[in-house]
Amino acid sequence: MTSRQEHLQIRKNLFDRIRRAVIKVGTGVLTHDQGLNATVIRRLAREVSMLMDQGRQVILVSSGAIVSGMKKVGMAERPSDIPHKQAVAAIGQSRLMLEYEKSFARYQKKAAQILLTRDDLCNRRRYLNARNTINVLLDWKIVPIVNENDTVVVEELKFGDNDNLSAMITHLMDAQILINLTDIDGFYDKDPRGHKNALLIPLVSRIDRGMEKAACDIPGAFGMGGMSSKIQTAKKVTTSGIPMVIASGLKANILKRLFEGRDVGTLFLPGREKMGSRKCWIAFTLKAKGAIRVDRGAAKAIRKQGRSLLPIGILNVEGDFGVGAAVSCIDPDGVPFARGLVNYKATDVRKLMGLKTSQIEQRLGYKHYDEVIHRDNLVITIDD
Ligand code: GLU
Numbered sequence: 001m002t003s004r005q006e007h008l009q010i011r012k013n014l015f016d017r018i019r020r021a022v023i024k025v026g027t028g029v030l031t032h033d034q035g036l037n038a039t040v041i042r043r044l045a046r047e048v049s050m051l052m053d054q055g056r057q058v059i060l061v062s063s064g065a066i067v068s069g070m071k072k073v074g075m076a077e078r079p080s081d082i083p084h085k086q087a088v089a090a091i092g093q094s095r096l097m098l099e100y101e102k103s104f105a106r107y108q109k110k111a112a113q114i115l116l117t118r119d120d121l122c123n124r125r126r127y128l129n130a131r132n133t134i135n136v137l138l139d140w141k142i143v144p145i146v147n148e149n150d151t152v153v154v155e156e157l158k159f160g161d162n163d164n165l166s167a168m169i170t171h172l173m174d175a176q177i178l179i180n181l182t183d184i185d186g187f188y189d190k191d192p193r194g195h196k197n198a199l200l201i202p203l204v205s206r207i208d209r210g211m212e213k214a215a216c217d218i219p220g221a222f223g224m225g226g227m228s229s230k231i232q233t234a235k236k237v238t239t240s241g242i243p244m245v246i247a248s249g250l251k252a253n254i255l256k257r258l259f260e261g262r263d264v265g266t267l268f269l270p271g272r273e274k275m276g277s278r279k280c281w282i283a284f285t286l287k288a289k290g291a292i293r294v295d296r297g298a299a300k301a302i303r304k305q306g307r308s309l310l311p312i313g314i315l316n317v318e319g320d321f322g323v324g325a326a327v328s329c330i331d332p333d334g335v336p337f338a339r340g341l342v343n344y345k346a347t348d349v350r351k352l353m354g355l356k357t358s359q360i361e362q363r364l365g366y367k368h369y370d371e372v373i374h375r376d377n378l379v380i381t382i383d384d
Contacts (some may be wrong), residue, residue: 010269012261014177015017020057020138020177023048024030024166028183028220029249030064034153035071036099040250044181045222048143049254054259057138059173061166062100066330068092084345088149100145110142110345117147118159131172131277163233170237171280178237179258180230181249184218186266187211187227193220204268207235222371234268236284239381241274243267249267275379283339286326290319290346291336292372301330302338303380309340309370311360321346330371338380340373 002010020117025044048058066085069092070078079085082314093115100111116135120126137144146169148159159165163180170178184192186202204211212231220226230246234328237244247254247265257264275283294302298313309329322328322345329338344352344364349372361367 002203002205004263008261008263009204011258011263011267014267015259018056018176018259019172020059020061020175021051021177021178021179022061022173023164023181023255024061024162025063025164025249026180026220027063027067028182030096031063031067031071036064036068038103039097041099042103042106043108043252043257046107047102047253049107051103051142051255051259052116052141055324057170058143059138059175060100061162061169062096062145062147064096065089065092065147065161068095074121074294081120083135086151086153093147096147097145100143105144109143112137114143114144115151116146116147116151116165117153118168118285120149120285121172121281122287124281126215127281127285128173130232134173135158135338144168152365161229163229164236167233167236168231168285170242171284174277176242178233178244179242179245179255180219180233180234181254182230182246183248183250183281184227185248185251186246186264187215187231188218189214189297201266202263204266204366205230206271207238207268237270238268238270240280240284241270241272243270251340270376279379282326282341282377283381286339288319288328288339289321289325290317291328291330292317292342292349293332294329294369296332299329299337302329302375302378306375308375309373309378311355311372314349314372315354317346317349318344327373330380335382337379337382340378343369344372 029040051058057144066078066089069088072091072095075088075125079088089159097113104111118129134144165176166178166180166257177336182332187201188198188202190198215227218227221341234244245258245265245267278283292314294313295315299308301307302309322341323343324341326339327341327342328336330336348364352360355363
C-alpha cells in the first residue's frame with residue numbers, strides 16, 4: 001500500500017521530470033449541445049500554453065470532429081453509415097481546428113493539424129515521416145493537434161478510437177506521459193454516474209482483471225470506447241514503461257494541478273523500464289498477421305532471458321503471413337506474451353517447426369537466418 005504522502009511524492013517526482021507529454025481530449029470534453037465548447041477549448045489552450053512556457057512539449061490528440069460536424073449541419077443523431085460519418089468528420093474537423101487556432105493565438109501560440117490513419121503508422125517509412133514532422137513542429141514550439149483521418153478510413157483500418165490513437169502517438173513520439181482528459185474525474189470502481197458510492201482510484205500500479213471488468217460497465221457518453229478502451233490504453237502505455245493519467249478535462253486548471261503533483265485523476269504507474277519507440281511500434285502499433293505457439297522452454301527463454309525465437313521451440317503456426325510481418329507469440333497456456341517480426345513466411349515456419357537451426361537449410365533449400373524471430377525484433381507484451 002502506498003501512503004498518501006508517498007503517493008504525492010511519486011506524483012511530484014514524476015511530473016517535475018516530464019518534458020514531453022501527449023494529451024488526449026475526448027468529445028465529451030470538447031463539445032456540448034451547441035457543438036464545440038469554445039470555453040473549454042480556450043481553457044485547454046491556456047493550460048497547454050502554460051506547460052509550453054515551462055519548457056515542456058505537448059502533442060494534443062483531439063476528438064470532437066464528428067460531433068462538431070453534426071452540429072454544424074444540424075444533425076441530431078450520429079450517422080451510422082461510413083460515408084455520412086466521414087462527411088460530418090470533414091465538416092467538423094475544420095471547425096475544430098479553427099477553434100484551436102483562435103484559442104492558441106490568444107496565448108501567442110500556433111497550432112498544426114495532423115490527420116493519420118492506422119495504415120500510416122503501420123508503414124515504417126510513413127511512421128518515421130510523421131515522427132519527423134511532429135518533431136519539427138515541437139522544435140518550432142507549434143502545437144501538433146492529431147486526429148484520426150476519419151474522412152478516408154474504413155472500419156477495418158481504424159485505430160478503433162482516439163484512446164488507442166493516443167497510445168500510438170505516445171509511442172511514436174517517445175513521450176514521457178499520456179494524459180487522457182475525459183468527462184469523468186478518473187477511474188472509478190463503479191460508474192459514478194449511477195452509483196453514489198463509487199470510489200475514485202487515485203493510483204494504480206497494476207491493472208488487474210477486476211479493474212478491466214469494472215471498466216466495461218462504464219460506457220462513454222458518445223458511444224465510443226468509454227472507460228474500457230481507456231483501461232486497455234493504460235495497459236499498453238504502462239506495459240511500455242510510460243505512465244498514464246485519466247482526469248477530467250471539464251475541471252478548471254486540471255493540467256496545472258496535475259503538473260504541480262496534486263492528487264487529481266487516476267495515475268497509472270508504468271510496469272517496467274521505458275521501451276524504445278521501435279519496440280513499441282512492433283508491440284502496439286502493428287497489427288499481428290498471425291500467431292506462433294511456442295513450447296514452455298521457448299516461452300521462458302524469450303520472457304526471462306530475452307532470447308530469440310528458434311524453430312525448435314515452435315509448436316504450431318496460425319495465419320498466413322509473409323516475411324517481415326508482425327506475429328504474436330503464444331505460450332502453452334494460450335497466453336499471447338510477445339510480438340515480433342518474422343524472418344520466414346508462414347508456410348516456411350510450418351516446415352521448420354521443431355527443427356534444429358542446423359536443419360533449416362536442408363528443409364527449405366536456403367537459410368537466411370537461424371532465428372524465426374530475432375530478439376532485436378521481439379518484444380514482451382505482458383508483465384509478469
Ligand atoms: N475521430 C473522432 C472525431 O474526431 C473521434 C474518435 C474518438 O473519440 O475515439 O470525432
